[in-house]
Amino acid sequence: MEKRRKEQVESEGGLYLKQTGHAGIPDRLILMPVPEEHRELVSKYVRFEELKSSSGQLSAVQQRVVGWLKQRGYRVDVTKP
Numbered sequence: 001m002e003k004r005r006k007e008q009v010e011s012e013g014g015l016y017l018k019q020t021g022h023a024g025i026p027d028r029l030i031l032m033p034v035p036e037e038h039r040e041l042v043s044k045y046v047r048f049e050e051l052k053s054s055s056g057q058l059s060a061v062q063q064r065v066v067g068w069l070k071q072r073g074y075r076v077d078v079t080k081p
Contacts, residue, residue: 005028009030009032012032012033013032013033013072014030014031014032014033015029015030015031015068015069015072016028016029016030017029017030017031031069031072031074032072033072033073034072034073034074035073036073038073039073042073042074042075043073043074043075046074046075047074047075047076047077048066048069048074048075048076048077049076049077049078049079050062050066050076050077050078050079051079052078052079052080053080053081054080054081056080058078066078
């Protein structure tokens, strides 16, 4: 069942993530592309944040994921002190 659901989400341009480590949070996080006309509204309520040291840089995989999220209408902040 999970494989089928993941394939369905990805075929629609979404991201299917397995949530671990947080008791009480649902098992899966599904992020679908946000239509252009809703992006401003969504960015007020859904954000992703990567914390870095003052000299820290995004890894190659982090750059890809940040780009993927932004391309699909999500707000991503990279925060340094």
